Every structure is written in C-alpha cells, then in structure tokens.
Amino acid sequence: MRATIVQAINQNLQNAISLIDGISPEIYTDVSVGPYYSSIGSHLRHALDFFDCIIDGLQENKIDLTARKRDEVISCNPEACKNHIYEIQQQLSSFVGVNTDYLLHVTDNLGQGKVTIMYTLESILAQANTHATHHYAIISYMLQAMKCEVAIEGFGYNPSTPVPKREGI
Template sequence: MKELIISSINHNLNNAIALLDAIDLKTYCNASVGPYYSSIGSHIRHTLDFFDCIIDGLDTNDIDLTARKRDEILSTNIDAAKDHIYMLQKTLLSYIDANTDYLIHVTDNMGQGKVTVNYTLESILAHANSHAIHHYATIGYILNQLNVELEVSGFGYNPTTPIKKREGI
C-alpha cells in the first residue's frame, strides 16, 4: 500500500512539474485573483511545506503541520520549486522500504488550537496528497481567472471525479 501511495504522490508532483514547465514567472507570481489574492507559487509552496513538515518530523515521531517553513523562494522561483519537488520525490521513494508499523504523532491547528492525533505514515502521506490536489484545484481556478489555458490531464481533480468531468486545466 505504501508504494501505491508514494507512486500516487509522485504522479501528482509530476503534474506540478508539468504545470511549472508550462507557465512563466509572471503567471506563477500573479496574486491578482480574488477573493484570496494568492499566487500559484504560494499554493505550490504551501503544498511543499506540508510534505516538508512530514519529512522534518518523521525521525522524531513528531510531525507538526503548523511548523511550516514558508520559504518564499519556492513562491517566487519556479526552478527552486521544481528542484524542491525533485528532492521531495527522492525522499519519498526512500520511505518505500521503511518500517511503518507504528503510530506517528501529528499536530495541527483545527481552528480552536493545536491538537495532536495519531496517524500511520501511509495515512499522513495520503492526507498530504489530498491536500495537494485541493490546492491544485485552486491553482486551476487562478489560471482560469487569468485566462491561461493549459492541459495537464487530471490536474486539480480528485481521482474519484467522474472521467467525463475530469479534464484537467
């Protein structure tokens, strides 16, 4: 199961690379679309932050999703974001043979303060993948509002979305 999850994540990260290869820096950094006025770069950075929290906390069994790095270079530099994705993919592949027969403590803020719950490595990685897809959908909305047409098949759609509706951006 872990191999399938990591393969799925890497597929979605490859979609991000395809997106980054297809847009220019002005589009990547454009924060003119309401109501949140966030850029594609800020959404890419945010999804990478989520994965970084997992990687950073795994060895100590204390993943804190509120301890994001928020490295603005990833929000403003396409090549840095791509390099970070490649590093992340390599790290994720190293987890395929890792022992995962234990619970991992994951801390997040649910809106009323921090709470720590138990996950497995597979469940936190599946959560991170769904989180990325959610932000990819927002990126699709931003591109639409900027009148930028691209085709990255399935980008921003949950795999359970009916195929007739899952066209990509």
C-alpha cells in the same frame, strides 16, 4: 511503505512540475486573482510545506503541521519550486519498503488550538497528497481567471471524480 502510495504521490507532484513548465514566471507569481490574491507559487509552496513537515518530523516522531517553513523563494522562483519537488520525491522514494507499522504523533490546529492526533505514515502522506490536489484545484481557477490554458490531464481533480464530470484543464 507500499510503493503504490509513493508512486501516486510522486505522480501528483510531477503534475506540479508540468504546471511550472507550462506557465511563465509571471503567471507563477501573479497575485491579481481574488478573493485571496495569492500566487500559484504560494499555493505550490503551501502544498509542499505539508510534505516538509512530515519529512522533518519523522525522525523524532513529532510531525507539526503548524511548523511550516513558508519559504518565499519557493513561492517566487519556479526553478526553486521544481528543485524542491525533486527533493521531496527522492525522499518519499526512500520510504519504499520501510516498516510503517507504527503510529506517528501529528500536531495541527483545527481551529481551536493545537491538537495531536495519531496517524500512520501512509495516512498522513495520503492526506498531504489530497491537500496538494485541493490546491491544484484552486490553481485551476486562478489559471482560468488569468485566461491561461495549460493541459495537464486530471490536474486539480480527485482521482475518484468520474472522468465524464471533469472539465477544465
């Protein structure tokens, strides 16, 4: 796999660590913001679950995005979340230079039951990275509602968003 993909994902995951370092444990676990009343920790855990499914399914070429761990420790404990991010980053770094010229069986539920789709490792990891960015955007709204300011350049924005249109944290 190309190092540039792993570097981009690991940088995006590093933004989550910067976020955790910039907020209190109370903000991390706050569930007061509607309409979903979920915490920042639960959004981070959800994004990491996606990476876990990929890593866990690689060996048998059966990635099931519906088989998420949903580890509540990661949702409630900022240090556990950071440690899990470090583990994922290390695992992703081990993929650099590995042959990824084969298709993976990826199962997901698109709203009408489970379906298996063929992906490359690079394409499913790119999707996981975009998925994490999407949740960072939700987290940005939550932080604004909680009147909590954290400065992380580009946090929650897709890299293709023009810089002059970016506002917020």
